[in-house]
Amino acid sequence: MIPYFVSFLIGGLVGLTELLSKYTWSFCNIFKNSAGWLYISVSGSGSLLAYFFIVSFGLMPSVKATGWFWHVFISSVLGVAVFRSSFANLDVGGKQFSAGVGVILDVFKKRAERNLDQDIQDSLYITVLPLVSKLSFAAAKDHLVLLSSEVLRSLSDQEKKEYLKGVDRISKLTAPDSSKMVVFSLLLINLTGEKLFKTIIDNTTKLFAEQSKNVQDELDENMRRLAEYKSSIDNYTNEHGSNS
Amino acid sequence: MNTDQIVKDFVGFIDGFEARNLQSINQSVALQLNVMQTSLRIICNIANKKPELINLEKDLLIIEAALNNPNPDIVSLLVKNGLQFSEILLNHQAEIIKEKEIIKYIGLFIKSNIEAAESCKDSQVIETVIQLGDRFKDLVTKSSQ
Numbered sequence: 152m153i154p155y156f157v158s159f160l161i162g163g164l165v166g167l168t169e170l171l172s173k174y175t176w177s178f179c180n181i182f183k184n185s186a187g188w189l190y191i192s193v194s195g196s197g198s199l200l201a202y203f204f205i206v207s208f209g210l211m212p213s214v215k216a217t218g219w220f221w222h223v224f225i226s227s228v229l230g231v232a233v234f235r236s237s238f239a240n241l242d243v244g245g246k247q248f249s250a251g252v253g254v255i256l257d258v259f260k261k262r263a264e265r266n267l268d269q270d271i272q273d274s275l276y277i278t279v280l281p282l283v284s285k286l287s288f289a290a291a292k293d294h295l296v297l298l299s300s301e302v303l304r305s306l307s308d309q310e311k312k313e314y315l316k317g318v319d320r321i322s323k324l325t326a327p328d329s330s331k332m333v334v335f336s337l338l339l340i341n342l343t344g345e346k347l348f349k350t351i352i353d354n355t356t357k358l359f360a361e362q363s364k365n366v367q368d369e370l371d372e373n374m375r376r377l378a379e380y381k382s383s384i385d386n387y388t389n390e391h392g393s394n395s
Numbered sequence: 396m397n398t399d400q401i402v403k404d405f406v407g408f409i410d411g412f413e414a415r416n417l418q419s420i421n422q423s424v425a426l427q428l429n430v431m432q433t434s435l436r437i438i439c440n441i442a443n444k445k446p447e448l449i450n451l452e453k454d455l456l457i458i459e460a461a462l463n464n465p466n467p468d469i470v471s472l473l474v475k476n477g478l479q480f481s482e483i484l485l486n487h488q489a490e491i492i493k494e495k496e497i498i499k500y501i502g503l504f505i506k507s508n509i510e511a512a513e514s515c516k517d518s519q520v521i522e523t524v525i526q527l528g529d530r531f532k533d534l535v536t537k538s539s540q
Contacts, residue, residue: 272408313402320409325470326416327516334412338405373521377509380528384502384509387535391499 161227162198186266201230287363288331427507434504477523492538
């Protein structure tokens with residue numbers, strides 16, 4: 152029984168490592184997420200299945216002779232490889248598909264990644280929202296870009312270029328200023344981590360709260376003017392309605 | 396995961412956000428677009444019966460054609476047509492102020508623009524619609540003099 156358990160554990164650990172390579176800062180999220188657990192379990196089951204077949208068909212007798220651990224280890228690693236392989240890449244109607252057992256694991260991996268992306272962004276959104284409520288994207292963007300580029304000194308030129316491209320893309324969004332601020336904050340917190348993000352936002356709020364308030368006041372004033380125009384149009388239509 | 400990958404993933408998230416946002420704006424301003432098209436048609440019909448308003452009709456037909464063509468970028472459509480309409484109101488002010496019925500439908504057209512701006516909350520659309528509101532106010536003042 153123990154060899155089967157060890158085999159499952161090896162496959163599961165490989166699955167966990169794959170998720171950790173993408174979600175380095177989100178160890179807890181992986182364990183809280185059912186799709187994450189499912190992927191780790193399917194990955195473990197693949198290794199267990201490989202070990203089961205190898206034992207059932209009496210394969211690799213020379214490895215078995217070296218002791219049960221190496222037999223389990225090599226069988227499990229082979230299982231990991233087989234369940235991540237495909238024998239062909241097919242192009243059907245412009246879409247690419249992998250043909251092979253790797254497809255099975257890929258389905259669970261994509262589901263786990265999608266669920267984890269949603270979970271992580273959701274928890275980041277809850278963190279970010281109250282912190283940036285007093286900041287306007289239009290007022291604070293340049294300062295935030297400057298400060299974050301300075302703080303993230305480890306970034307290569309290429310990484311800085313990609314980061315600035317991301318900020319530029321947010322600037323061009325068809326969305327209210329407050330939504331742009333939240334989206335920008337989500338990008339920033341993904342790069343800096345929560346602690347550094349809070350420091351940066353705290354500093355920016357101290358410097359730009361007043362300007363941000365002005366931007367918000369201007370928006371409120373514009374919305375008030377729109378409401379005023381609407382009511383004057385209604386008045387005019389009511390007064391001249393009988394002409395139609 | 397390196398910064399490149401984080402930003403690339405995030406750009407995918409932004410694209411998704413933009414697509415959902417535009418879809419939601421499209422849905423919420425669909426009714427307003429309909430009212431704009433109807434108001435323009437009525438103004439054109441009124442203008443068509445009066446020789447002195449033929450040029451106004453010609454100019455409005457351009458906007459009507461643009462509104463009838465489905466455009467995926469609703470914000471550009473609202474801004475472009477709003478600015479064009481504002482210019483038409485300025486160029487034909489002298490003829491329009493004599494026609495209270497036309498002013499009424501211009502009001503309905505602008506009201507739909509205001510409601511669209513309130514829905515999408517885009518700064519460019521809001522600025523354009525404020526300009527339209529000012530023009531309407533001007534028309535009403537001059538027509539009552």
